[in-house]
Amino acid sequence: MHPPLTELLASARVVQLPLTSRFRGITVREAVLMQGPNGWTEFSPFLEYDDTEASAWLAAAIDFGWGELPPLHRSRIPVNATLPAVPAAEVRDILNRYPGCRTVKVKVAEVGQTLADDVARVAAAREFVGDEGRVRVDANGGWNVDEAERAIHALAPYDLEYVEQPCASVPELAEIRERVRYMDIPIAADESVRKAEDPLAVAKAEAADILVIKAQPLGGIRSALRIADAAGLPVVISSALDTSVGLSMGAHLAAAVPELEFDCGLGTAALLDADVTDTPLLPVDGEIPVERVDVSPLLLEWHAASVERRDWWLERIVHCHALLPES
Template sequence: MSSHPTPDLDELLAAARVVRLPMRVRFRGVTEREAVLLDGPHGWAEWAPFAEYADRDAARWLAAAVEAGWGRLPAPVREEIGVNATVPAVPAGDVETLLSGVDARRTAKVKVAETGQSLRDDVARVTEVRRVLGPAARVRVDANGGWTVEQAVSALTALAPLDLEYAEQPCRTVEELAELRLALARGGIGVPVAADESIRRAEDPLRVARLAAADLVVVKAAPLGGVGRALELIDRCGLPAVVSSALDTSVGLALGVRLAAALPGLRHDCGLGTGALLAADVVGDPLLPVAGRLTVARADAAREGVDAGALAAYRPEEERVTWWRDRLTRAHALL
């Protein structure tokens, strides 16, 4: 799965440090984020596939970590990138307080279609984001595939007056995304559709382009197997791309910055400000946006600046360390 030598299992296990970091708010159903940090010869790398992901998915994430720690990353074509704020599925009344502590305020991604919530909750939340950030801000929503086509048409009809930049993964399947795009066009609803899970978790991510199922793609370096593989996929898709993160530590975010920095024709702010969702990090200077931007220099510094004290302080119980090491062993066998 890689064009550079893959370290053997013993080397990876020796390089692995497991951490569990507290979060400021619940996100993706979790209040703590576990990750494995790998001390590679070319810098620290992160391996943190979500617990429910299959071993084959986890192996792609491991290929990305190996590229970062043992390979060579593509040269950047820009030195800084714009970053969006992320608004979890919080009550509308919490939005202003949440955004007051976020430096990236030009663009916001708002979680919608949360289990147990209603469309009224989504509209209230997005309305408040638009009010707080003002009419010039770019506001995008992310449903994580939580709507049927019919629900997505209804929701995006209600949300369109709030001037959405795009809707990310409104439906689960590629076929549903293609059907939704047609329905929105026929209804005169001018909300572009972005594919996320249909790219990063698909056996054939190019189906999105072949079926005209999206206006743009959201890519994450780790799930796609690394920066090199992600750049190749974007080129083959032929669609505009937004680089995002997967609730990473600063080390994982740094890989996303390097992908965005190497991407020709980047037109959108990227979803790499999720470090603000963590209440602790593994570096002394967390990779958080300054004036809504992240730089390659700070990203590279994060990959060199892992704090030994943080690794010790946030090491979970031995049962979880063993669980991750066993998972690493299985994923390595699939590289």
């Protein structure tokens, strides 16, 4: 059974954390931290998500704060650096925030930018990690099939590990995967898993080689594990621009996956200019630990949202809680 609404609201603290660079069109990340019997947990669906979609994020927060964890297979998680859609001249400074990371995920297909911008950014990332490093790109569904094919050809010389969500729909993913199959560049699906009514549709359609799995959007660690197991594809565990509390949830998910072939997108505390803990889950030697996060009361106060934003988030919890299944 889910904890009662009053219990969730009693410990809920709403924070606003500045980012080091614009990411997903925002410069401040808002999140709700709640404390359950297991420790601190996080509810932070993006602002544009409706209550139905956001309710899965609340289920994840409850699962991590109140539920039973599955067995864990590792105590540290290798992570990738995440590179926003910045000019190529800024790449080195950003990637220096990820000490020891051998893999870089580069954001591409940013609205208002060109393919030439993407190529320059990816080239700078490849130069930074060298021939032995790994470079993957993430278009967040920003290309149609023809644009994706042209972009993948342009970026292929930089030895891509995979291309994440080049197109928005599952049929488009299946088509672009078929078109570039001869290039031996895998296609990964993110939004087609976490924002889909059927998160297994992309696997059933053979539209991707890899699934990007995120704990919060998929309803929690145990739910995400069931999806990964049913899909039968390699997975990358990633974050949703979480605080270190949410990253801890992602790290526990990554630790519970039996086979972890790829570096995970859980180093994104480096994108935050502030956090809710004195010991944020920043990459060290390219890894983060699998551990619960101690939240700082002082930082919760320092980064507390306005009364208006706090009330907005608490009302959102009320709406999402009403949508949760009975058990």
